[in-house]
Amino acid sequence: MEDVARGAGVSRALVSLVFRDSPRVSDRSRARVLQVADQLGYRPNAMARGLASRHGRTVGVLINDLHNPFFAEIVDGIEALADALGFRLLLGHGGGSARELSVLGTILEFRPAGLVLLSPDTPSGVIAQQVGGVPVVVVGRPVRRPGMDTVVNDEAHGARLAVEHLAQLGHRRIAHVSGGARGAGAKQRARGYGVAMRALGLGADACVVPGGFTEQDGVEAAARILADGEPPTAIFAANDLVAVGVMAVLDDHGLAVPGDVSLVGYDNSALARVRHVDLTTVNQPRHEMGQLALACLLERIRGERDRAVLHRITPTLVVRSSTAAPRA
Amino acid sequence: MEDVARGAGVSRALVSLVFRDSPRVSDRSRARVLQVADQLGYRPNAMARGLASRHGRTVGVLINDLHNPFFAEIVDGIEALADALGFRLLLGHGGGSARELSVLGTILEFRPAGLVLLSPDTPSGVIAQQVGGVPVVVVGRPVRRPGMDTVVNDEAHGARLAVEHLAQLGHRRIAHVSGGARGAGAKQRARGYGVAMRALGLGADACVVPGGFTEQDGVEAAARILADGEPPTAIFAANDLVAVGVMAVLDDHGLAVPGDVSLVGYDNSALARVRHVDLTTVNQPRHEMGQLALACLLERIRGERDRAVLHRITPTLVVRSSTAAPRA
DNA sequence: ACAGGGTGTTAGAGCGCTCTAACGATCGTT
DNA sequence: AACGATCGTTAGAGCGCTCTAACACCCTGT
Numbered sequence: 001m002e003d004v005a006r007g008a009g010v011s012r013a014l015v016s017l018v019f020r021d022s023p024r025v026s027d028r029s030r031a032r033v034l035q036v037a038d039q040l041g042y043r044p045n046a047m048a049r050g051l052a053s054r055h056g057r058t059v060g061v062l063i064n065d066l067h068n069p070f071f072a073e074i075v076d077g078i079e080a081l082a083d084a085l086g087f088r089l090l091l092g093h094g095g096g097s098a099r100e101l102s103v104l105g106t107i108l109e110f111r112p113a114g115l116v117l118l119s120p121d122t123p124s125g126v127i128a129q130q131v132g133g134v135p136v137v138v139v140g141r142p143v144r145r146p147g148m149d150t151v152v153n154d155e156a157h158g159a160r161l162a163v164e165h166l167a168q169l170g171h172r173r174i175a176h177v178s179g180g181a182r183g184a185g186a187k188q189r190a191r192g193y194g195v196a197m198r199a200l201g202l203g204a205d206a207c208v209v210p211g212g213f214t215e216q217d218g219v220e221a222a223a224r225i226l227a228d229g230e231p232p233t234a235i236f237a238a239n240d241l242v243a244v245g246v247m248a249v250l251d252d253h254g255l256a257v258p259g260d261v262s263l264v265g266y267d268n269s270a271l272a273r274v275r276h277v278d279l280t281t282v283n284q285p286r287h288e289m290g291q292l293a294l295a296c297l298l299e300r301i302r303g304e305r306d307r308a309v310l311h312r313i314t315p316t317l318v319v320r321s322s323t324a325a326p327r328a
Numbered sequence: 329m330e331d332v333a334r335g336a337g338v339s340r341a342l343v344s345l346v347f348r349d350s351p352r353v354s355d356r357s358r359a360r361v362l363q364v365a366d367q368l369g370y371r372p373n374a375m376a377r378g379l380a381s382r383h384g385r386t387v388g389v390l391i392n393d394l395h396n397p398f399f400a401e402i403v404d405g406i407e408a409l410a411d412a413l414g415f416r417l418l419l420g421h422g423g424g425s426a427r428e429l430s431v432l433g434t435i436l437e438f439r440p441a442g443l444v445l446l447s448p449d450t451p452s453g454v455i456a457q458q459v460g461g462v463p464v465v466v467v468g469r470p471v472r473r474p475g476m477d478t479v480v481n482d483e484a485h486g487a488r489l490a491v492e493h494l495a496q497l498g499h500r501r502i503a504h505v506s507g508g509a510r511g512a513g514a515k516q517r518a519r520g521y522g523v524a525m526r527a528l529g530l531g532a533d534a535c536v537v538p539g540g541f542t543e544q545d546g547v548e549a550a551a552r553i554l555a556d557g558e559p560p561t562a563i564f565a566a567n568d569l570v571a572v573g574v575m576a577v578l579d580d581h582g583l584a585v586p587g588d589v590s591l592v593g594y595d596n597s598a599l600a601r602v603r604h605v606d607l608t609t610v611n612q613p614r615h616e617m618g619q620l621a622l623a624c625l626l627e628r629i630r631g632e633r634d635r636a637v638l639h640r641i642t643p644t645l646v647v648r649s650s651t652a653a654p655r656a
Numbered sequence: 657a658c659a660g661g662g663t664g665t666t667a668g669a670g671c672g673c674t675c676t677a678a679c680g681a682t683c684g685t686t
Numbered sequence: 687a688a689c690g691a692t693c694g695t696t697a698g699a700g701c702g703c704t705c706t707a708a709c710a711c712c713c714t715g716t
Contacts, residue, residue: 001702011666016704026664041460046437048702050375051671066400067598075394075421083427088434091419093403099411106416109374132369215603248603270395275543275576276604329672339696344674354694376672379701 001044007036019044046088050111059297060090060107062100064119064140069270070286071118074139077290078116085298087113097121104130114297119184124148135300137293141184142310149300150310151293155185158282158315159192162236162264163200165280165317169325171234171262173205177221177246179238180212186238189266193236207232211242218245226253233261233326240265240272243279247322258324268318280323284315329372335364347372349414374416378439387625388418388435390428392447392468397598398614399446402467405618406444413626415441425449432458442625447512452476463628465621469512470638477628478638479621483513486610486643487520490564490592491528493608493645497653499562499590501533505549505574507566508540514566517594521564539566546573554581561589561654568593568600571607575650586652596646608651612643 005012010029017025018033025033036042050056061078063071075091082089092107094100100122107115108131115131119140127136128145137149159176166174176193179186190208197206209225211217218237222245225231237243243265250261257263265272268283292311299305333340338357345353346361364370378384389406391399403419410417420435422428428450435443436459443459447468455464456473465477487504494502504521507514518536525534537553539545546565550573553559565571571593578589585591593600596611620639627633 012702013666013668013704014664016702017665020704024664029664043433043437045379045439045702046434047375047378047439048671049437049704051373051379051673052702052704053671054704066394066403067397069395069397072394076423079421079423083430089421091421093407093417093419095404095407102411105371106374109371109377111373111375219603244602244604251604271599271602274572274599275547276572276579340672341674341696341698342694344672345695348674352694357694373672376701377674379703380672380674382674382701 004037008032056113058112060112060115062092062117064094066093073286074290077287078294081291081294114301137297153284154312155188156192159189160196161317163196166234173232174234175207175232177211177237183213215245218242222246222249236264240267240269262323278320280320283318332365336360384441386440388440388443390420390445392422394421401614402618405615406622409619409622442629465625481612482640483516484520487517488524489645491524494562501560502562503535503560505539505565511541543573546570550574550577564592568597590651606648608648611646
């Protein structure tokens, strides 16, 4: 920095002002400083900058599982807004709750202005204790805790979209393969399914098969459904992977999708878009979720808001070729 | 830190030594310092630490595409080694070459000790200029440049494995849907296919259909293959996604896999493992690639090596149910 | 010609840590 | 008992930046 200042014939402080985009610098000085900096290959040191400045322009993002492209799209949304606002992101990868906590610690050592946690495994109490006073937004898991905001998908609404779509096609016996007891949003989806079925007067036909979030869970659930006598005409699966598992078993039993059984997934993952699968599914606007999460975090960082908020994003239904009217 | 020192009745410098895991601290002092630190919720400031110390223990990782789970597994490998060696990772997400360069800049502002670039889009010349003297390892793209090491998959070997497997089953007319002209490794795979076919005396039967790396590319290539009269008895696709596209078209034409046509993919992606797909495919040991990349970077950081190296990882074949002997 | 309000620039004191060099204490050795 | 060697500890000078407060400078209006 000293060198740049000398090269441009100005003081160190002015160089600093230029790199902070201060409006109080004349165009001529700015241009000269930038030119000399470029020529000398000078690049500000984020460490020193972070140390000296009180307001960090860095936000930490903890991704639960890098393997799940679901999170990638949320990160896209966060990035889009961060880029626009001049914030830098520090990405961390959890993967197992023990590691998650240590990665959280690492991010915190960089003193971020705030934290976005994508579906964290760690209990919110532990997180709250770790982060101290740093603002936190949790995405994908409802957390009721002062000082933590939340962005979640309206799972019940998503389930209702699926059920109503199937009912509209004429299905009455619609089964649900649930995401199990622990999966994020699984319970809410199952509950939403139940509510929607009753609201349509199909409460008597409702049937929840316990499952999980893996393909194998779908396979096992489907096997159980087919073993139980007359199969339903439609199945709403807890997510796309489960739906694919169900689809495989139906195929093995000579049941066509959607000819014999209609199938709806959840997540609108890349898998659902595969030509061979082409699954009707509930789409969560992930990009929007990411943007909202960061926007929400910034409100708190700027001290514009103090009470915790819970944003519930409304999902949409993507109709593909795995659903049709039931066989007459 | 001052407070911790006071609380433990020692000097600031000793607290620093404790947090740097120095062996020159008595167990008694260490225990007391750690206890007081924990009690006060003290956490070292990575900024200040990075500023003051010359040898950063931070490594930057630039991920080309967060949506591609392929990279996630490489990151897993990097993380495993980094954790073991006490290095922290700074993850960045490219996504489009313009953004990639700016993200690279952001990471560099944190003055990492080294950089791992996963399949960067940016030309190596530009990268070299940006990073200055920071050691770099490029994964997934062969780069010949002093100061940059490379970890790549042995694409030619992978292609040979696929072809030999099919030939061993009795196939002779084996077509290849290539990954196009621009895709990473596409040309090497196509060349490897050609070499393997000739080596097996099947040079006359070799047939490369131009494609790409998307499902749609597979669909189009398959359509072209089927339009050209007698179809081959086996198809080796540039990657799994392409294979799935091919599979869909074969299915549409009433051709069974592997009954009528055997199919081999490349990457051993999650898609290949889907029950319904169950694709024979070439597996790149991604975890190992990540570990090797970091190990290689550390050699250079430590100054143990100066000349550039190129590590070529040997892939393996994962046989599933998309390949079988041709119909007699 | 001079006050008054910008505008553009600067000196200098930290930010929280690491690291060098040096120190006092304890030990085994002669 | 005196000696150097080793161990545990400490003071104090930076690391490269930001930021406050003050300062020079150039207008404009009277």
